[in-house]
Amino acid sequence: MEENSETSFYITTPIYYVNDVPHIGHAYTTIIADAISRFKKLAGYDVFFLTGTDEHGQKVEKSAAEKGMTPIQLADKVVVRFKNLWEALDIAFDSFIRTTQPSHEQGVQKIFQKLKDKGDIYKGIYEGWYCVSDETFLSEDVSLEDGGHKICPDCRQKANVVSEECYFFKLSAYEEPLIDFYQKNPTFVRPQSRMNEVVSFVRQGLKDLSITRTTVKWGISLPDDSSHTIYVWFDALHSYLTGIGYDWDSQRLDRYWPATVHLIGKDILRHHAVFWPAFLIAAGFPLPKTIYAHGWWLKDETKMSKSRGNVLDPWTILNAFGSDPLRYFLLREIPIGLDGNFSHEGFIHRVNSDLANDLGNLVQRLLTMIHNYFGGQINTLGEETDTDINLRLEFDAIKEKVSHHFEDYAINKALEEIWVFINSVNKYLADNAPWKLAKDDSQRARLGRILYQATCALRGISYFVYPVLPESSQKMWQLLGEKKPLEEESYSELAFFNLKPDQKTQKSEPLFPRVDLKHFLQEEESMDIITFDDFKRMDLRVGEIIEAERVEGTDKLVKMQVNIGTETRQMIGGIADKYAPEELIGKKVVVIVNLKTAVIRGIESQGMLLAAEVDGKAIIPVFTEDVPAGAKVL
RNA sequence: GGCGGUGUAGCUCAGGUGGUUAGAGCAUACGGCUCAUAUCCGUAGUGUCGGGGGUUCAAGUCCCUCCACCGCCA
Known part of the structure; x- marks a missing residue:
């Protein structure tokens, strides 16, 4: 097989296991891939970005059964959750592969057969x-x-x-070829520390790998022996080939294979850095250029895990802040190979400081000045002085550095450089104080030059941040009056003076509103995530209201006798401003029955009705079908 | 146990081949500005560079040793 062209760039995330719902770790890997892929597209590469889901195996089989679903039903459901999250995070993947699709299954069977015929797979x-x-x-x-x-x-x-009984892959035969390959490609695995681990692992000797199961039904079966299914790892890894056309579009396969980067979490390093190249050598494919293993996000210094119940749901952040701040934080805070710590304090601090104060405020002050002094359109331009030239030269230098860091997947460093430049622009404004010049009519041309120069810089900034902050970047781009989509300007075309001096700019609301930490934490507290076990502690039942009467001397309170199946309870509810007592009788409602007894207006209330609150009035939910009193509500 | 790594300002970290007063960001204090999201700009710091020993004219940077923490060992 031929090597692909120099400009092709194929990047993958792992395919995610549908046994798990998406969490911050999935989001992290995918955001990295998206940012790199967006940069590479600007830089003129022929990019293909693949993600997807791994849907076979015993765990999926098992947890589908527990939920009373078929495995494919479970997979279909979880796939939607992944896709929804990717949409919310502005992930622009080129293709989404599912290991249950026929093109993949057939491809895997074909490769399996090929290795078997070759003698690299044997029965044992x-x-x-x-x-x-x-x-x-x-x-x-x-x-x-x-x-x-x-x-x-x-x-x-x-x-x-x-x-x-199972089939083995002759991994032991690939010890030498692998060592040889690592020596010739010392940056095959990144970061370096992981490369060292891989080499020392292989040096210890490799045993053959069992790659089929007879005990698992939910998987790809062998072409000629249907009592076996292919082990999930052999299945899943080959999605990197079937996802770009192996066995169904050889043109596309040739165009993109071998992969430029497989982005992975450090937990699946061995599969990608040892097994995968061995499979590929065996089947005669060229090997991927780089396996990049990233670290974990810890929550408040502790590892996130389901049993601890401290897994961070990306939606919590997304709902409160939107996509860009989350993308920025994850990519800015740490280099790709290291672990990071996620705390709400740290997150808000960084977002306020970098996005709101530095960048957002710069956009705001500049657009406001252009609006106030020139009605949004700079119409006079003085000569470029030394201070103006310096800003332009710094832009050129930063452009080089940003590109260099992105090419090296050092996104955090690229952002650092961009922010150095943002600070320079803020300083440029402070040094040249356009607000003072604005008071002197003879300084119009100078004023125009300063604002133009700063706006050119801002145009560059909005371009630089595009891979990480696609949404805000394009918003800024438009505020500066650019009509052509940002992606249509290639990185090499990007130049300081690409902005037309008399371009009409617009004012807007702050791009990144400052967040008050205390306020956020309070809200967070009030919508704190609870586990299912927490939820189960509430005993919710269907109750039938048997009697109801107004509590004397109140407008809202009703005293009710409610049949909850096992007994009749007395409850007080604040619903009389919406419902007359007599219309409540006979209604089936939802009540919480293990609530601590309360005394209201001297009357004991042994439970509580659930109701929606609309404009301060309580509205009772009703069932659309008849239900018996006492039925559990989940 | 074996292999690899880390330990530098309150916090997070940068500090090729040893070389003048050890750096950045954040946090802190003070000052300036008012175009701007109580934003921006400037100034000021503080460090036994994990402990001990050694090589050297000179060590955060090399060597030895000890301590603590982390990763990998199907």
Whole structure:
């Protein structure tokens, strides 16, 4: 197979397992890929950005069964959640692959058959301790517990001895080729520390890899032996090939393969840096250029995990701030290989300081001045003086640096450079004080030059931030009066004076409103995420109102007798301004029955009706079908 | 246990091949400006560069040792 052209750029995220709902970790990987891909498109590369979902395997089978669904129903559902999140985060992927689509399944079968024919796959017996939850055999050096069983070191669950016939991939035969490849390509894995780990892992010796299961039904079956399904990892990794046309569009495959970057989390390094190249060598494909392993986001210094219940839902941030601030924070805070810490304080601090104060405020002050002094259109332009030239030269230097850092996937450094320039523009304005010149009519031309120069700089800034802040970037672009879409100006065409001096600019609302930390935390508190277990502590039941009467001397309170199936409870509700007591009788309502008894106006209330609050008035929900009193509400 | 890495200002970190007063951002204090989202600009700091020992005219930077933390070892 031929190598693709120099300008082709193929970037992937891992395909995400549909057993899990999307969380901040998925968002992080995908945002990195999106930012890099957007930059590369500006820089003129022929970019292909692939993401997708991994839908086979025992865990999916199991959790679908628990939810009373078929595996594909579960997958369909979770895929929608991923796609919705990507849309909200402005992820512009070129294709979304699902491992359940026929083109993928057939492709994997074909490669499997090819390796089998070649003798790299053979049939054998595997026996070992198997962890169902992690879908993996335990390492042999995991020691036996007192009960004579082994515990999975990752998930702490009991493992079973499994002995099964399966097919093996001759990984052991690829030890030398892999070492050789690593030596010739010392930056194959990034960051460097991960490359070291991979090399030392392979040097310890490789055993053959079991790549089929007879115990798992939900998977791609072997072409000629349907009692076996292909193990999820062999299945999933090949999506990088089937996703760009392997076995269905050879032209596209040739155009983009080998991949330029596989972006991954550090937990799946071995699969990508050892198994994957071995599979590829075996099947005769060129190897990807780079495997980039990024770190984890910790929440308030602790690892996020489902059992701790501290997994950060990206929607919490998205709903409150929108996409750009989240993208900015994740990409600015840490270099790609390191772990980072996510705290609301840190997030808000950075967003306020960098986005609101530095960039947002710059946009605002500049547009306001152009509006106030020139009615939005600069109509006179003095000569460029030294201070003006310096700003322009700094722009040229920054343009080089930003490009260099993006090419090196050092997005945080690129942003750092952009912000150095933003600070320079703010300083330029402070030094030249256009607001003073504005008071002197003889200085019109000088004033025009300063505002024009600063606006040219701002145009460049809005261009630079596009890969990270696509939404705000384009908004700024338009405020500066640009009609042509930003993406149509290539990185090499970008120049300081591309802005027309008499371009009509517009004022706008602040681009990034400052956020008050205390205020945000209060709101966060009030809509704090609870677990299902928390929710289950509330005993909600259908109750039938048997009696109802106005509480004497009040406008709103009604005293009711409510049948909750097992008994009749007395409750007080503040709903009389909407409902007359007599029209309540016979109504089926939702009540919380394990609420601590309260005494209202001297009357005991042993529960509470649920109601929507609209304009201060309570509105009771009703069932569309008949339900018995006492039925549980979930 | 084996291999690899980290430890630098209150916090997060930068500091190729050893070389004058060890840096940045944030936070803090003070000053300036008023076009701007109580924003912006300027000034001021503070550090036994994890501990100890060594090589050298000279070490955060090299060597030894100890301590603490982290990653990988199917």
